[in-house]
Amino acid sequence: MTRIAWFRHDLRTIDHPALESATGHGDEVVAICLRTPSTWKRHGWGPRRIQWYDANVRQLSSDLDALGIPLEYIQVEQDEDPARRLAEEAEACGATAIHHGLEAGLDERSLDSRLHSLLDARGIEIHPVTTETVLPVDQIATKTGQPFRVFTPFRKAWDVLLKRTVKSVDPAPGTQTTRLELDMGEPVDGWSPGQAAALTRLGQFLDDGVESYHKRRDRPDLDGTSALSPWLAVGAISPTTCLAPLIQRHGLEPDQWPDGPRTWRDELVWREFYRHVMLYNDGVSMGRPLQAWTEQVPWRGRGDELESWKNGRTGIDIVDAAMNQLVATGWMHNRLRMIVAMFLTKNLLVDWRLGESFFGDQLIDYDFASNNGGWQWSASTGTDAAPYFRVFNPDTQAERIDPDGSFRSRWLGERIPPPPQHDLKSSRTTAIETFRSAREAWNRSTGIEG
Numbered sequence: 001m002t003r004i005a006w007f008r009h010d011l012r013t014i015d016h017p018a019l020e021s022a023t024g025h026g027d028e029v030v031a032i033c034l035r036t037p038s039t040w041k042r043h044g045w046g047p048r049r050i051q052w053y054d055a056n057v058r059q060l061s062s063d064l065d066a067l068g069i070p071l072e073y074i075q076v077e078q079d080e081d082p083a084r085r086l087a088e089e090a091e092a093c094g095a096t097a098i099h100h101g102l103e104a105g106l107d108e109r110s111l112d113s114r115l116h117s118l119l120d121a122r123g124i125e126i127h128p129v130t131t132e133t134v135l136p137v138d139q140i141a142t143k144t145g146q147p148f149r150v151f152t153p154f155r156k157a158w159d160v161l162l163k164r165t166v167k168s169v170d171p172a173p174g175t176q177t178t179r180l181e182l183d184m185g186e187p188v189d190g191w192s193p194g195q196a197a198a199l200t201r202l203g204q205f206l207d208d209g210v211e212s213y214h215k216r217r218d219r220p221d222l223d224g225t226s227a228l229s230p231w232l233a234v235g236a237i238s239p240t241t242c243l244a245p246l247i248q249r250h251g252l253e254p255d256q257w258p259d260g261p262r263t264w265r266d267e268l269v270w271r272e273f274y275r276h277v278m279l280y281n282d283g284v285s286m287g288r289p290l291q292a293w294t295e296q297v298p299w300r301g302r303g304d305e306l307e308s309w310k311n312g313r314t315g316i317d318i319v320d321a322a323m324n325q326l327v328a329t330g331w332m333h334n335r336l337r338m339i340v341a342m343f344l345t346k347n348l349l350v351d352w353r354l355g356e357s358f359f360g361d362q363l364i365d366y367d368f369a370s371n372n373g374g375w376q377w378s379a380s381t382g383t384d385a386a387p388y389f390r391v392f393n394p395d396t397q398a399e400r401i402d403p404d405g406s407f408r409s410r411w412l413g414e415r416i417p418p419p420p421q422h423d424l425k426s427s428r429t430t431a432i433e434t435f436r437s438a439r440e441a442w443n444r445s446t447g448i449e450g
Ligand SMILES: Cc1cc2nc3c(=O)[nH]c(=O)nc-3n(C[C@H](O)[C@H](O)[C@H](O)COP(=O)(O)OP(=O)(O)OC[C@H]3O[C@@H](n4cnc5c(N)ncnc54)[C@H](O)[C@@H]3O)c2cc1C
Pocket: 217, 225, 226, 227, 228, 229, 230, 232, 233, 267, 268, 270, 271, 272, 274, 332, 333, 334, 335, 337, 338, 341, 359, 363, 365, 366, 367, 368, 370, 371, 372, 373, 374, 375, 378
C-alpha cells in the first residue's frame, strides 16, 4: 500500500502533521510537490521567490531521503489542471490516500475541492490537516460564530484555543541537535534554504533576540527581529516550532509572558489573522479592497511616482534606503514596509495593488496573505487598517527608528544626481482630502456609512 504526502507551503519534515499522518500507517510513503509556475505568476511570485521555493524543495528532498521517502517534484504546465495531475499521479502509483496541508487562498481551496472529487471517483482517500499555522484558522470565530475582522479579539480567541488545544509541548525540535546535522543548501541572495538553516536561525533568536524583541523590533539599524520570514513563507519551519520553546519557557498563557516573547507571539498571530481574513474574504484573492468605499479613491496607476518609488528616488531618505535594501536583498524590515507602503499609497496616492505586486516581484519571503494584509493595512483599505487620516511622516519615523542614520547611509550611497525634493506636508493634506471625498461620495451613492 502506498500513501502520498503532498507538500505545498510546508517544505519541511519536522512538525509536519500531513507527513506524520501519512507515515503513521506503516505503508510506503511517496512525497509529491507540484511546481506550478503559471499559478505562481498569477499569484504574483517574482523570480527570487521562485528560486527560493525551488531551493527549499531541493533541501526537503534531501531531508526526506534521510527518512527513506522519495520526493517527486512535478512540473505542471500552463494548460494542465494541478488537481487532475495530482490525481493521475496518485492513481499511477497505486496510492490509497493523499495527506496534505490546507491553504486559505481561493485558488487553493478550489484546487482542493476539485481534487476531492477526482480522488473520490478513483476511490482514493484524502486527509487534509493544518500545516501552515499553529491553529486551524477556520476554527477561530466570534461568540456568534462569525469570522473576525479585527486583530485583537482574534488574538484573544486564538489564545483561548491554544490553551484548549495544547495538551503538552514536546521538546522543541529546534533543540534536537540531531536534526541540525541536516545539510545546508546553496544560498539564494544570502539566505540558506531548508529547515536546518531555519532552526539555526530560530535557536540564535531564542537565545539572543526574543527577550528584548519589544525594545528592538522597530529598529532597522539593529538585528532586532527574527528574520525567519523567508523560511516561514515556504514552511521550511512551522510557526508551532517557533512558539513551542516559548510555551515551554513561559507557559500556556501568552498574555502573562514577558514583553519580548509576548510581542513576538503577536506577530506570529498576525500571520494567522491574515490567513483567517483571506479564508473568509474571497476578494482578498481577487485584488479587491476589504473596505468597499475605498474603491472610490482615484488611485494613480503606473507612472513617474511609481517608478521613483521602485528605484529609490522619491527624495525621502528612509523610503529610498528601504527600497534599495529590498531590491538588493529581497527583504525589508517590517517598520520600513509600513513606511514605504504608506508613502506610496498616501503621499503618492498610487494604487496599493501596484505596490503589492512590486513587493511580490522582489521579496524572498513573499507571502500572499501577509503581503496583502500589510498593503491593505497601510493603504487603509483593509479589515483592521490604519485609519486613512493617520499618515506616517517618514522623516519623523526615520529619526525614531534610525537615530544615528546608519541604516540610511548604508543603503543610500552617494545620491548623484540628488532626487527631487518631496513636499510631505502638502502630499499628506492632499491624501487625507482625497480619501475624505471618496468616502463621502460612497456614502452619498450607497446610503451606507463607509
Ligand atoms: C506592506 C507590507 C508587506 C508585507 N509583506 C509580507 C510578505 O510578503 N511576507 C511576509 O512574511 N510578511 C510580510 N509582511 C509582514 C512583516 O513585515 C514581515 O513578516 C516581517 O518583516 C518579517 O521579518 P521577521 O521574520 O524578522 O519578523 P519578526 O518580527 O521576527 O516576526 C516573526 C514572524 O511573524 C510573522 N509576521 C511578523 N509581522 C507580521 C505582520 N505584520 N503580518 C503578518 N505576519 C507577520 C512573519 O512570519 C515573521 O517572520 C508585510 C508587511 C507589510 C507592512
